[in-house]
Amino acid sequence: MSHGKTSQRYFIGLVLFIAGFHPANLSRAESKPTARGYVFEDLNRNGVRDQGERGLPRIIVSNQREVTVTKKDGSWELPASDDTIFFVVKPSGWMTPVNHHNLPRFYYIHKPKGSPNLKFEGVKPTGPLPASIDFPLHRQTEPRKFQAIFFGDPQPRDQKELDYIARDVVEELIGTKAKFGVTLGDILFDDLSLFERNNAIIGQIGIPWYNVIGNHDLNFDGSDDRTSDETFHRHFGPNYFAYEYGPVVFVALDNVKWNGAKPKGTGTYTSWLGEEQLGFLKALLPRVPKKKLILFMMHIPIYQTQDREELFRLIEDRPYTMSISGHTHWHGHRFLGEKEGWKGEKPHHHVINVTVSGSWWSGAPDESGIPHAMMSDGGPNGYTIFNFDREKAVIDFKAARRPANYRMSVFAPDEVTSDSGSSNFVYVNVFNGSEKSKVRMRVGRTGEWITLKKVLEQ
Structure with a gap:
């Protein structure tokens, strides 16, 4: 933009x-x-x-x-x-x-x-x-294999919710082996005076931390898009940029266009990249070898961005591209094709990242006084850990303050009678699942494996 x-x-x-x-x-x-x-x-x-x-x-x-x-x-x-x-x-x-x-x-x-x-x-x-x-x-050593952490929508309203972030996710990440982290927008929830306190908390993790702008990180009294990023600039610098780590290229995008303040109301935004940002990409991408993986990082999912096809035309001939966003407050994977305007040989993999705030820090408090903060898809709040290896990336879903192997929730009847027949259902919510996931279950150690049918898609 x-x-x-x-x-x-x-x-x-x-x-x-x-x-x-x-x-x-x-x-x-x-x-x-x-x-x-x-x-x-x-x-x-x-x-x-x-x-x-x-x-x-x-x-x-x-x-x-x-x-x-x-x-x-x-x-x-x-x-x-x-x-x-x-x-x-x-x-x-x-x-x-x-x-x-x-x-x-x-x-x-x-x-x-x-x-x-x-x-x-x-x-x-x-x-x-x-x-x-x-x-x-x-100089620094950058291995071929490395990890990076991605936060979606921490979105604290006040100091109380900043404390939730510190206790729920930051504390367990101190000492992480990840090389850097990224917050994918909605760093805050409208009150931009909290940036300094937020940065102090995230800084305790101890690794370099990059930030993408979200729709709740804007100057809502800005007269237009050009003046809506001023406080973000003050704290983080450019609202879109790029960097390399090891064999991977990371491109942060600003796909939130502010349409201007209104006399009565907060104004509106549109998901848009804009001519200037696309111009930057047109100049940058020819300098990136096609053998490298490029991860595009943004706040609003790419398939909701109005001028996405102009970006798609720039990268469709590349064999290794992915993109990641936040915004929706549910976690998922999209494999984009002709329906979304993608014309590449293979579908484009877009990740909608788990949110740190879940559904805006809602829900009953647990024994530590922190809200359960379940996302709208029924998954727990948390973050992702990307495991990069050259042009490949494996994504781990990490629930906040839960063991690393906590990856699904199972809903089944407490009791099953012999005459209940086919009326019994077992539901499994696979937090990091996608259309490519295969889920099977069995009853007991010797029961027959049953392939589960997918019944819900966000």
Whole structure:
């Protein structure tokens, strides 16, 4: 979606003399300023390009529209507007700095006048473009096989629900072997003043944590989509970006378009990518080898996004793509085909992620005072652990504060009489199940295995 400000022309007492007018002069006057900088190896990890710290070639840098690659000396340049976020695409085997809450710092925000006056604070004025915008990287080992954690919709309304997150999921994840985590939007529930406290809690997990924007993370008093992400920018940087880890490429998308505040009411949103974001993808994807798996991360399921087919046309010829979202408050798998506008040789696998909040932290409290928070599909709240191995990914559903092998619930009669016949039903809710799942049961150790029939699909 488009977040750039429309360039304007100001004519103040301008007199053009025919003899001295040249179109080329006007073109130069209207051209956008250029941002320049370096991507460098930060040997001492102080975030500053010191003498002896070499520039890194062939690293991707973007302004959220155009994409460039650093030269041999690590230098880059891109057009700039008065509302631009520059970022480096973290390459495999390298890492950006993280802040005190383990939020990756891979970007530079250029908003000379800062964000507009909004209920929740945005970006402070950044002033003129620096002479050099430099991105530090340091080496790190990234294995072929690794794990990553995905949160859907933690969505706390207040400090009480932030405490639920800390006790229900964060506590058990401290010390995880996962390499990083991602929250797939609805980080909060409208009160954006809670970002700092939320980030402090998630930061306790101890791994880098990326964030995707959701419809409850917007500045609802923003006049349009361009001004709806200002508080998100302040805390997390760009609302869409990309990075590599090991053999996998991760692309975070913003598919929530804010249609503007209304005098009476909160306004509305649409699921939309927009021309500017698609332009970024058109520039980025040719630089990604087709042998690599790309995971597209977003908030609203891709099959609900209005301009999804423009994205599909860019990736249908790739053998290894997946996508993941939140938003629905139930967990599931979709294999997209012609019905959804996908024309690839094989269906596109889209995951709707289990939510941390279940159904918005509803339900009776358990013995620890935390709501049962069951999702609308009857599954428990929790998160997923993705197990990556080159172009493959195996997904584990992890219920909050439950054993790792808690993967289904079974509903059966307490008693069965000999004359009840076929009136007895056994229902199994397989939390991570899909249309490809096969479920069998038997009665006792010697009973005949029975294949269960699928009876419900979200």
